[in-house]
Amino acid sequence: MLDSDTPLGRLIASPVRPGVVAWIGVRPARKAPLQALDAAEIDAVQGLIGDHYVGRSRKRQVTLIASEDIAAIASYLGRDEVSPFILRRNIVTRGINLLAVKAAWLQIGEAVLETTEECHPCSRMEAALGPGGYNAMRGRGGLTMRVVRGGTVRLGDAIARVPRNTDL
Secondary structure, eight states: OOOTTSHHHHHHHSOOOOEEEEEEEEOSSTTOOOEEESEEEEETTTEETTSTTTTTOGGGSEEEEEHHHHHHHHHHTTOSOOOHHHHTOSEEEESSOGGGGTTSEEEETTEEEEEEEEOOOOTHHHHHHOTTHHHHHTTOSOEEEEEEEOEEEETTOEEEEEOTTOOO
């Protein structure tokens, strides 16, 4: 992690505009269509309840993608829009630059999540989005998250960076 006493470290630690939860979805089984939800329970051990990844991977308990990145993906494909159902991420955010907070913890509703890595597109995106779909998503696939503290997440909930190792 970058030293916050350096000029670049101070810039990275500078304020980031908070965002909101714009969409929530779970994949009940591998390759199954996503189901949109108004609220979801996130468990610190299991991850996103109802998702097929539940309990399988601590590194990929929840996936996030920004609505602004979805708009860019659509633009790269010459489309007016791309549905979050196609992209297979759990939470769509609005108003927060996810890459600007990838070294921090995020509070989303009652839950606190920690970034584990960028969420790169899978080969299925070429078939799902059509020719060029995989490349349209490169660098815009969102983040994979580990749950630090579980809780309920609802549409419209605030998303904000919180200091790492905060007493929870």
